[in-house]
Amino acid sequence: MSRLRLLFSLATRSLANRRLTALLTVLSIAVSVALVVGVDRVRTEAKRSFTNTISGADLIVGARSGPLNLLLYSVFRIGDPTNNVSYDAYLDVAARDDVAWTIPISLGDSHRGFRVMGTTDAYFEHYRYADRRPLEFLAGERFVNVNHAVVGADVARALGYSVGDDIIVSHGIGATSFQDHLELPFQVTGILARTGTPVDRTVHVTLAGIEAIHNGWARTPAAREPLAATIAEQAALRPQSITAYIVGMESRIGIFTLQRWVNEYDEEPLMAIVPGVTLSQLWGLVGIAETALFAVSGFVVLGGLIGLLTTLLTSLNERRREMAVLRSIGAGRGLVFALLIVEAGILAFIAALAGSALIHGILGFARPFILEEFGFYLAGGGPGLFDATVIVVVTLAAVILAALPAWRAYRYSLADGLTVRT
Amino acid sequence: MKSFFAGGIAALLLGLGATAIATEGSYREVGWDELLPEGTPELVVDHSQPVDQVQPLFGDAPQLPTGIVAELNNQKIKIPGFIVPLDVSGDDISSFLLVPYFGACIHLPPPPPNQIVYVVFEKPVQVESIWEPVWVTGTMMAEGHRSNIGEAGYTLLGNDVEIYEY
Numbered sequence: 001m002s003r004l005r006l007l008f009s010l011a012t013r014s015l016a017n018r019r020l021t022a023l024l025t026v027l028s029i030a031v032s033v034a035l036v037v038g039v040d041r042v043r044t045e046a047k048r049s050f051t052n053t054i055s056g057a058d059l060i061v062g063a064r065s066g067p068l069n070l071l072l073y074s075v076f077r078i079g080d081p082t083n084n085v086s087y088d089a090y091l092d093v094a095a096r097d098d099v100a101w102t103i104p105i106s107l108g109d110s111h112r113g114f115r116v117m118g119t120t121d122a123y124f125e126h127y128r129y130a131d132r133r134p135l136e137f138l139a140g141e142r143f144v145n146v147n148h149a150v151v152g153a154d155v156a157r158a159l160g161y162s163v164g165d166d167i168i169v170s171h172g173i174g175a176t177s178f179q180d181h182l183e184l185p186f187q188v189t190g191i192l193a194r195t196g197t198p199v200d201r202t203v204h205v206t207l208a209g210i211e212a213i214h215n216g217w218a219r220t221p222a223a224r225e226p227l228a229a230t231i232a233e234q235a236a237l238r239p240q241s242i243t244a245y246i247v248g249m250e251s252r253i254g255i256f257t258l259q260r261w262v263n264e265y266d267e268e269p270l271m272a273i274v275p276g277v278t279l280s281q282l283w284g285l286v287g288i289a290e291t292a293l294f295a296v297s298g299f300v301v302l303g304g305l306i307g308l309l310t311t312l313l314t315s316l317n318e319r320r321r322e323m324a325v326l327r328s329i330g331a332g333r334g335l336v337f338a339l340l341i342v343e344a345g346i347l348a349f350i351a352a353l354a355g356s357a358l359i360h361g362i363l364g365f366a367r368p369f370i371l372e373e374f375g376f377y378l379a380g381g382g383p384g385l386f387d388a389t390v391i392v393v394v395t396l397a398a399v400i401l402a403a404l405p406a407w408r409a410y411r412y413s414l415a416d417g418l419t420v421r422t
Numbered sequence: 423m424k425s426f427f428a429g430g431i432a433a434l435l436l437g438l439g440a441t442a443i444a445t446e447g448s449y450r451e452v453g454w455d456e457l458l459p460e461g462t463p464e465l466v467v468d469h470s471q472p473v474d475q476v477q478p479l480f481g482d483a484p485q486l487p488t489g490i491v492a493e494l495n496n497q498k499i500k501i502p503g504f505i506v507p508l509d510v511s512g513d514d515i516s517s518f519l520l521v522p523y524f525g526a527c528i529h530l531p532p533p534p535p536n537q538i539v540y541v542v543f544e545k546p547v548q549v550e551s552i553w554e555p556v557w558v559t560g561t562m563m564a565e566g567h568r569s570n571i572g573e574a575g576y577t578l579l580g581n582d583v584e585i586y587e588y
Contacts (some may be wrong), residue, residue, distance in 0.1 A: 010494035048512035055509060132513055252508060252540050253450030255519065255534030276518070280552055 032304035033355025062244035084241035118210030140190030348398030514546035
């Protein structure tokens with residue numbers, strides 16, 4: 001025990017004596033460890049945020065294209081819908097006994113770079129994200145009339161909207177359009193609380209609202225009357241088509257039955273996907289990049305460790321006298337060997353610890369910025385099992401690598417004895 | 423097509439495994455044929471036959487095997503199958519449908535309701551690869567959710583998931 005303590009005190013003092021090189025070695029390993037832990041952290045968080053976008057939905061139905069495409073445009077608002085589905089076909093599915101609820105989605109318009117989505121009350125009732133959390137209102141309430149709009153948290157913040165403001169919806173999904181639907185200004189009736197999902201960047205209006213801006217109803221004088229656009233009039237604005245819809249089943253056992261029924265629907269080509277399955281497929285694709293990132297960061301750690309090895313080896317020559325002195329005061333050859341091993345271990349351990357602390361500090365610091373810029377909430381979580389694993393692996397690897405310089409030091413101390421021939 | 427055959431082979435293997443009833447811990451190993459009530463035509467996924475002849479077994483044809491085996495209620499079982507993820511959060515899965523063969527093949531209709539097990543976990547589990555067949559252990563709830571629409575099915579209160587070893 002005292003022997004071990006002696007080893008540690010010798011190693012730390014020897015390191016303190018060469019503190020500049022030691023510090024640089026620690027730094028290089030720390031940075032590489034920070035990279036590995038950072039990659040893992042971002043990967044886990046990205047995956048969570050991604051899979052948390054939709055929850056509790058059993059099927060998504062849209063025009064026949066590809067499962068990934070349908071999922072991306074209906075849930076993530078990425079890419080463009082290939083085609084709409086007729087409103088009648090939607091009602092056919094919605095009326096089935098095994099369907100508990102449906103959320104229609106109508107896309108294609110934008111408001112200053114944010115997508116506009118037509119939907120119904122069902123959206124606020126049944127849409128769930130992140131482990132079945134319902135949407136909540138930060139301010140205001142649901143839309144009632146044709147010209148009402150409910151905006152996501154990011155939309156409200158970026159454009160400085162509050163309840164009661166008038167907004168204009170543009171045609172197309174670009175950041176701007178030179179064909180505004182000027183006739184029907186929408187009024188913000190509600191602002192949703194932040195969800196960390198694409199909902200935050202969406203302007204929600206009624207299905208009738210989407211219809212109104214397209215079929216010319218908005219140009220009629222009636223539309224200008226503040227109270228004109230009541231629910232009764234929404235009947236006149238019955239949508240012809242919608243982009244997609246989310247389906248909740250009475251029994252999840254029936255998912256496949258309905259999926260098959262939808263896929264074989266005779267009237268028009270429809271496609272139903274199970275979101276969980278398609279998310280997994282999508283993540284399988286992203287996973288390739290993930291593996292590449294991991295491989296790169298792994299090699300950076302290897303580089304850091306080789307740097308440690310180099311430092312230890314080059315320092316051996318100048319430390320021959322140190323070893324000789326140790327030997328003269330009775331240190332065995334084994335102690336010289338152990339000394340170098342312990343030194344490497346201490347360096348790597350401190351470095352890995354520092355690297356882990358460094359990345360968690362950086363991520364904590366960057367969190368508000370990432371949220372602001374990318375709308376992606378990087379949950380903290382703090383150091384976890386992965387950090388512990390990395391620290392142990394890096395320390396062990398350093399100890400194993402240090403066997404080479406340790407063995408050389410052992411040989412030197414044999415050959416040199418007390419007289420160092422330099 | 424590859425997954426079509428892989429699914430077929432896996433189904434065959436699972437079928438073989440089903441006949442050998444072994445006990446591991448307190449979970450009884452159950453095969454998919456035990457989920458079918460008495461008098462159901464034998465469930466064979468025979469890919470050598472024309473699809474039309476297989477179809478009546480599953481589709482909307484009259485001999486659709488419905489109903490569940492009530493004796494399985496509250497039993498602790500261990501059953502092999504494929505995962506169709508439903509509620510996923512990051513690497514955690516809190517519910518999925520377990521099916522006897524992989525569903526990627528569009529030639530065949532989906533399994534009938536009594537050949538699907540809805541697995542829910544109180545505490546989400548992590549599954550290494552959701553494309554691999556797995557063993558699932560848990561307590562069976564053999565009560566139909568909605569008997570009025572003929573979708574009686576099995577719900578398993580999941581305990582653990584492990585990768586199936588061939």
